[in-house]
Amino acid sequence: MSPLRIALLGYGTVGSSVVHRLTRADAVRDLTLTRIFDRRADVKRRAHADLRGVAWTTRIEDALCSDADVIVETIGGLEPASGWIQDALRAGKSVVTANKQVIARDGECLLRLAARQGRQLRFEAAIGGAMPIVRAVADGLAGDRLTRIVAILNGTTNAVLSRMDATRCAIDDAIRDAQRRGYAEQDPCLDLDGDDARAKLAILCGLAFGLRVTPEEIAARSAASVTSADVEAARRDGATIRQLACASHDAADSTLTAWVAPVAVPRHSIFGRATGPQNAALITGAHAGEIGVSGAGAGGDATAVAVISDLLAIARDRAAIVPALILKPPKCIRGFGEIADFRIQISDCESRMSDSFLAEAV
Ligand SMILES: NC(=O)c1ccc[n+]([C@@H]2O[C@H](COP(=O)([O-])OP(=O)(O)OC[C@H]3O[C@@H](n4cnc5c(N)ncnc54)[C@H](OP(=O)(O)O)[C@@H]3O)[C@@H](O)[C@H]2O)c1
Known part of the structure; x- marks a missing residue:
């Protein structure tokens, strides 16, 4: 099986820790980082000239329309993050997010969309950092x-x-x-x-x-x-x-x-x-x-553990369905x-x- 290709949205505290785990010498096998989208990609790219084989971009379309299998969202906040997660799922990508605000508000719809698309939405990092x-x-x-x-x-x-x-x-x-x-x-x-x-x-x-x-x-x-x-x-x-x-x-x-x-x-x-x-x-x-x-x-490195665990779960079984939540109000x-x-x-x-x-x- 070819390695899982990953595009990251947001190179901040959590995102940079995820990048570190995916690109250092003892990088996690089966996971390949291909793209980083960030609003200040131009500045951040210069500080990380040693990152080879990774394309930096300030255009969200470059990440969403790339050949990535999975989009990792570590931007935070409700919008535009939630809209971009939807776009990613519609574009046939699985999504891993650390964003509790989006999952608390839109998780039910997004999980339904993911199931319809035959893709996965995973969010272990949204609650409790490395605590599973x-x-x-x-x-x-x-x-x-x-x-x-x-x-x-x-x-x-x-x-x-x-x-x-x-x-x-x-x-x-x-x-x-x-x-x-x-x-x-x-x-x-x-x-x-x-x-x-x-x-x-x-x-x-x-x-x-x-x-x-x-x-x-x-x-x-x-x-x-x-x-x-x-x-x-x-x-x-x-x-x-x-x-x-x-x-x-x-x-x-x-x-x-x-x-x-x-x-x-x-x-x-x-x-x-x-x-x-x-x-x-x-x-x-x-x-x-x-x-x-x-x-x-909390903390970038601890939260990155949860992100990487979700990525490995997808890499292990790309066809798995994360069941949509069937919720009712109390x-x-x-x-x-x-x-x-x-x-x-x-x-x-x-x-x-x-x-x-x-x-x-x-
Ligand atoms: N930090 C933690 O310990 C922790 C733990 C668990 C979960 N989380 C969750 O992880 C997510 C990220 O948190 P974080 O602490 O890593 O945040 P952060 O350090 O602020 O990182 C967010 C990154 O996204 C970039 N960004 C923000 N809005 C953007 C936009 N509209 N377009 C392009 N790039 C944009 C920011 O750029 P700038 O550098 O220009 O601001 C920054 O690089 C959040 O959902 C948070 O709740 C964080």
Whole structure:
């Protein structure tokens, strides 16, 4: 079989790590990078004169109409990324994307289009960096009836909150530290406010429960107002604060409870142990019980692992069909219910969660 030909859209943090993996001396076999599209391809090409056999372009058509078998999308944002993924599928390419926003909004339609075209759309990198949660939920646990997912899904917020805990610093100092280390954008609001985790949780609700949920339907409390006093109070209780994303599904009455919020978790739980940009998840099934996964949740190199894994899955079986999601909306979506403010929320969630599962996760 000839190697899988790959065109990359977007040479940024993730894209450049993917290129590095595909082109260095011990490059992954069976995968050949042929093209890089980027709006500043002219500048970036000059800095990478050593990349041989790869054509750089600023014209999207050059990538979409090339002989590539797969388009890797690492541009980010909703548009034009979503439109270009559609164009790629229509042009008969499979697509690998790291874009949670696109998958949360358009994933259902795009997967249908891919199946109609006899091509694959894979998006392991869109959730959890190198933590293989998409495969865990969609494939590995497909034989169970999943009832709950509780997870740290945002590496930036985790880096900030775990830094506050480790150094007892104020949140602004922890944000500056995360920015210095490349874990946080200049404006970390989408991460701290929970928007990023809501998009990822919405995708997981589709994969795990077959529910069509938009990120906006998921309740969120910002982690931006967590103070060092809150962290100290949690510490006195043997806990630490993490941004958790939680979704539980009651199939009997088609009710989904879903929220993202800063929560005090036991220090030695899978969540308390996740530091820096790590992610972690506990997935509960009716038959298998609890399954935990954790690992590097962000960063170019970690996320490139998920991209390369998707490319290898396509290279192994080019004719495979990634099933289109058959989703229906839940009858009822609940958020926090009675939880009124952050302090109550900490103790409320802590006692409720330690009863149900966090204690066993130690
Ligand atoms: N970074 C992570 O740790 C991480 C982890 C998981 C998933 N992801 C996802 O991966 C995707 C990429 O993230 P990233 O951190 O690599 O972003 P990034 O560093 O900003 O890279 C995006 C690249 O795309 C280029 N680009 C943006 N808009 C373009 C357009 N309209 N036309 C052509 N090129 C364009 C950018 O060019 P400029 O250089 O000119 O801006 C940049 O090179 C996003 O969907 C993100 O959510 C990222």
